[in-house]
Amino acid sequence: MKQHQALAPYLSVHAYGLGDLLEEQARCRPNLTAIVDGAHRFSFQEVDDRVNRLATVLRNHGVGRGDRVLWLGQNSFRVLEALLASARVGAIMCPANWRWSSEEIAFALDDFDPKVVLWQNKDVGEINRGARDAWRPDSNWICHDGCEGETNYEDLIATADPTREFDPVETSKPLLAIYTAGFSGKPGAALLSHESLLIVSWLNQVGQGVTETSGYLVSGPMFHVGVLMGALATFMAGGRNAFVARVDPEELLQIVESEKLTHAFIAPPTIEQMRAINKDGKYDVSSIFRDAQMSDYRIPLVMPGSSPMMSAPGGYGQTEIGGLTITKWMGGEAAGRPSPFLQAKIADDNGEELPIGETGEILARGPLVMCGYWNRPEENARRVVNGWHRTNDLGRRLEDGSIVFVGPKTTMIKSGIENIYPAEVEACLKTHDGVADVCVIGVPDPTWDQNVKAIIVRKPGSEHGPEDFIEHCRQRLASYKKPKIVEFAQALPRGPGGVVDRAKVDQAYGGGGYPKVG
């Protein structure tokens, strides 16, 4: 006790949140360019000043610790400012998906219950105003891109007090909220803490070789954790973030050339469009691509030079564990290992660790893991077991300790007392050289609840019969997991992004009788 008191003076020394990072950047990299967005161009010192003013604005609107700030708009440097200002006052900031329908916005307003909404007039003004009127017409809405008759962001910033006096925040508390696909039927906002954001930013900074001379093209959606982490990594390194409101291939080419950007997050189809436009080398994009034909690039994290992470891209991630944080970069055979500050294990339904080679749920632990979903007490209780976060995804460990991602746990087949994960059976069947594509479903059975059925698209020339595939699984999986029925198909129905549409497969091939999960 005496000793505890002896150390008391140092209790105030250790906090370091996203607001402290900004303060330090303004101090040790004052004149470097932090933000480029259209005609806007701000140094770290200027960003610090603007963010202090915005934090004052938020505080004047009653935003305090744990209160929420919602962004309803496209990409903008003001998303970053809003995140940093929320960090200063201890609030939680959510960049919403600007493609949401009115119904989805209404759901998020009710669910997230923001004290301040930062909204965009251009392109999405009508839908935003409609949502406000239907929710609470008298709530605090601040228009970020200027709109007559409305409360406007730049007006408030210009007149706000640039004080730096804010109470310290608890850095283990949530700062960023990202809505993710719901496992219980409706999306939930995963809450990431200051600590998670800062550690993952550093991981990305190091892994992608970002330095203070780097420039990052923020063209991917900022409601995606990977895009935001790229921006924060660049911010932390002292580099420049160049923002575009939405993806326009020609605009991307222009900005890569004019700002000599070095990093980006661009989807493959956009790269194809950029290549078509630039086939005659109209734009000099050599800061990211090796030639005008843009033949040499890496996606989704485009990276011109070499870096440890990019020389071994891939791995496993989810928003709830801070993004892509179980990575091949960490070594191991054809699989991933957790980043520093993350633990992962493969466990059974009770959270007990499984032996090497067995498929089970990936559990995660450490400061990178989210603080839970906003406003989802039951889901949060269900997703923690013995101090570990259930990812709802399946993995398996190799002898060298690295982890293979097997597939989502969401769809489960129940046969007798056994749980069978289609992803695991599909992964096994894909190792058969006669299989081009496969979907494993459960079909109702009066005795066993369900039987395992595999719908297989054979490779051209394959003469294999059902028994060949069943035997293949018998040798590699616990016997109860092997398909009882195999049916061949010419192709499987697929949805957006090329993912097999399981509902349609069920419908076409007699699937049903699934157990309730969660």
Place this chain on the structure above:
Amino acid sequence: MKQHQALAPYLSVHAYGLGDLLEEQARCRPNLTAIVDGAHRFSFQEVDDRVNRLATVLRNHGVGRGDRVLWLGQNSFRVLEALLASARVGAIMCPANWRWSSEEIAFALDDFDPKVVLWQNKDVGEINRGARDAWRPDSNWICHDGCEGETNYEDLIATADPTREFDPVETSKPLLAIYTAGFSGKPGAALLSHESLLIVSWLNQVGQGVTETSGYLVSGPMFHVGVLMGALATFMAGGRNAFVARVDPEELLQIVESEKLTHAFIAPPTIEQMRAINKDGKYDVSSIFRDAQMSDYRIPLVMPGSSPMMSAPGGYGQTEIGGLTITKWMGGEAAGRPSPFLQAKIADDNGEELPIGETGEILARGPLVMCGYWNRPEENARRVVNGWHRTNDLGRRLEDGSIVFVGPKTTMIKSGIENIYPAEVEACLKTHDGVADVCVIGVPDPTWDQNVKAIIVRKPGSEHGPEDFIEHCRQRLASYKKPKIVEFAQALPRGPGGVVDRAKVDQAYGGGGYPKVG
């Protein structure tokens, strides 16, 4: 409140201490070699098992949260094991300087008050037993290298329960204690937390390009934070740490060859000895040095390849801020910037930030900073100002935001109401091209308390007179800082490590009347 409860399940998910790192390494890198020490060779899984047993031993000896474990011996892999086992039970571990005299050991035993002492018999057995008998003959002493009639480390490990069940520890709490030179006349143990050790290890891992194929030669003293951080960085990356009890140049050559080590911490004189022995290329040391003549190396952190940190070595550090954590690696003109998770500012005596260009004390903040000195309530209170740690060192900020280390603040001259730091005046004089060496002292003055006097060793051929040097300072410093008196000398008295012996300079040139600091 409702929302706070909603997130409650996740409160148990985020802790990540040094014990968790070990547990994760055993899980995701089970078979890689973690430790090499003479005939001992352990994988991460084996280290995990041994550390669990040692933690049980410590617990059986009554070691719990905040209790201390003292190491009295030379370098050994068991220093690392003791640190990891202390992490498991929440204790604080101190690797003492094995060259300490009986009096110094007696001081540390009284001051640190360890519940368990891990001690070495070889070379230092007699002095250790003497210290025990003079302190508390019935205290818990465990001999690490085997000694008849004593409680022995390996016997206890072999029979202890290998349980993994330990209560979670608070990772912001102290884990490592390192005695540093005291500013108040006696040394104090700086306490570093789990968080500080883990973040700095990662910084070192990245900066030195350590991967799971790296091997680190732990030949520098493990009571030095830089050496320990090298070992922890290697441990975190999944590489091998090769321990030697003490520095023997031939043994170092042998182990570099046999273990193909890639990193080391070797003092320049030792490198010279190694080079002499290896002049005919007897040992293949190409894993660290580019040729047998060992011509191409970097010190103190020897690094064969290139890495961001090593391509710009240097910076500012002290044990109290986790080691070398304001680094040139972070960019800026001929100076350093803080590592991620560290803030630094230049401040006056009241902790108020000074403008760019002015010399003041370097203050630091963030999780890298120590938790205070053990058992030094008054010093701890004195060293914290407005939530910042006073480093007792002087620095100055350049226009680009990077920091120049000026010198220690400890020696201060008082002239009227002004505080003058010799280091700052010396730094100014060293920019004069007639100065080969310089020491600035305070000499007693009846009116002003002290006057500033510079003892200058001129460069060969310099014809400059006293007024030239005084004028040089007048143009560059506040006028009260310039020397009033200049005296020339042939050489300055120097102590161990080549540092100017200020006491001898004072004695020879009339110094005295210094104000009391602290």
